[in-house]
Amino acid sequence: MKPFKYLSLFLFSFIGLNGNAQNQEKDILSTFHTISSHDLLNDAAELTSAKYGGRLSGSPGYQAAAEWVANQLKKAGVKPGLSDGTYLQYFPNAYSDVLSTGSVILLEGGNNMRKEYQFPEDYFPGSNSASGNVSGEVVYVGFGISAPELGYDDYKNIDVKGKILLMETGLPFSGKDSLQRWEPYSYHRYKFQQAKKMGAAGLLYIGKIANPNTSYLEGFVYAHISETVVEDLFNGTGRNYAEIHNGIKKGVLPNSFAMNKKVEISASTKHFPDSRSCNVIGMIEGSDPVLKSEAIILGAHLDAVGSPGCLFPGALDNASGSVDILAAAKALAASGVKPARTVIFVFFGGEECGLFGSTKMVESPVWPKEKVLCMINLDMVGNGTGFHISNGKTYPELFKTFADANEKYLHRELNSSEYRVNYGRPRTDAAVFDKAGYRTLSLGTTVTVKTVYYHHPLDNTDALTPEIMEDAAKLLYLGVLGLANEKMIRAE
Ligand SMILES: [Zn+2]
Structure with a gap:
């Protein structure tokens, strides 16, 4: 002021x-x-x-x-x-051209039937997704944050190598007082880079909102998904999405877990870095x-x-x-x-x-x-x-x-x-x-x-x-x- x-x-x-x-x-x-x-x-x-x-x-x-x-x-x-x-x-x-709607598919497995999601009802392709096709086991990683100095790590004791991450936007709390310390972790770009660094193959980002404020990372394919897709992924895990989400926020406590589901994400893009x-x-x-x-x-x-x-x-x-x-x-x-x-x-x-x-x-x-x-x-x-x-x-x-x-x-x-x-x-x-x-x-x-x-x-x-x-x-x-x-x- x-x-x-x-x-x-x-x-x-x-x-x-x-x-x-x-x-x-x-x-x-x-x-x-x-x-x-x-x-x-x-x-x-x-x-x-x-x-x-x-x-x-x-x-x-x-x-x-x-x-x-x-x-x-x-x-x-x-x-x-x-x-x-x-x-x-x-x-x-830098920017990326998204050349097609791509796809998000829940693969058969467990008590799931194969389900192909629809654009634009169920998902939007990532504005800076890499081109290609990734598939793998889904791991829910909460807010996708590793902040040792804040005693918070969504990646602790969880293997995400070659996996597809299901991740929240934003920060793991609702109070405003400590925002300053958490600020570096609130950026989509940080979350994407951290996911890639941890070895993830791709990402399903919760919230169907197109957003070019993300990082283009070589080989890293992602999409923005609706609540419907999130509910399908939670279905059969014995966990309730709203409870898990609110629980993390209430206690500022990570709650990451493998979902025992497989998905495939594909995207077609062209990146213009210069x-x-x-x-x-x-x-x-x-x-x-x-x-x-x-x-x-x-x-x-x-x-x-x-x-x-x-x-x-x-x-x-x-x-x-x-x-x-x-x-x-x-x-x-x-x-x-x-x-x-x-x-x-x-x-x-x-x-x-x-x-x-x-x-x-x-x-x-x-x-x-x-x-x-x-x-x-x-x-x-x-x-x-x-x-x-x-x-x-x-x-x-x-x-x-x-x-x-x-x-x-x-x-x-x-x-x-x-x-x-x-x-x-x-x-x-x-x-x-x-x-x-x-x-x-x-x-x-x-x-x-x-x-x-x-x-x-x-x-x-x-x-x-x-x-x-x-x-x-x-x-x-x-x-x-x-x-x-x-x-x-x-x-x-
Ligand atoms: Zn605006």
Whole structure:
């Protein structure tokens, strides 16, 4: 958390209105009314279309989507955000193409009949699985963690050589207090590397969520599986899955065992270890000779999870946030009332691969950190009826213009929350900025009205509520303009 050095108790100016207040309001509102759910939905349809292949960071499809966004910014008169006059900030980003749905088969044995599981109902192929075919005995290894300094080892006294592991994501407890010490073990990449190191042939990862934030390991084949598959594997072991899972968490006690089942996993992939990806960065230079040295950063991740088996369109996650920001950028560029501060728009790449894009941006900033008023992040802002701004209670000076705009023109339910220290691994681009010492706000939606298909083939434009996207873009436009023109606060 980064406090303001200068706090004002009297923030009376809405959008920095003064003198010609009524004319200014007219100018602001005429642009405000050009923001339409129709355009937002069109832009979301563009980004989620098959030609971008699900925008997997590092892939040609993502690159094409990034170029489309850069072109939109250019057409709107938003300038390139990099000092060399370009929009694209590159960083290394290995990725894998998943070439088929692969297969997961429970082989005959014990009281089991052979069972071929179905894509996408029962499993998703691993986004970074090696190509090939592995089969073997299944061993349940809990959370797949060897942490001697924490007195915890899921691999203790269990032979996993040449076996297929059944493994949980996350950490073996629910309390939050010791997250810091466990953080290194919470990464999928750690778990995969540890499994390979212990000699496992393959992995069934519990939870049917496509995820490119994993390691490609030579010869290591894996898939993400549903509860149905987990239940089948537990069936006949004399153990109950929920009891075992909860027992490990309750006591932080490993409970690994051989399941006396055989499975076969196959996958067909192509790995590109030397690929690169990019952030798209645009900028509207401030109009005030003094305040223009300060910037507000608006960010959303543009990348999604690609096409592991079929197209995963990534509409809510996060074409929604991307097009919300794009619409706000267009409105701010067209507005008759100019932002006094500089506004920077960033469409992050590599978020789904492990927050690569936001990490690149804090390591190679396009604006001096001490001159950034705040960073505002949008992730999955396209399904609901209300808004939530996290950290809004910690930064009332920042929150106020959004609350004012909402009250005056949007009339949505708007909540905010206090800043909370994140001891675990950062999971959003906002958390990366937060750790680097920026003030951050995250705009989200509340009261979900449609089913959320998280990292799923059905996360398409039907999963969106365009009306909330229109209002999110309007809220951003008014709120950011208000912040950009607020003279009572300073970045430093
Ligand atoms: Zn996301």
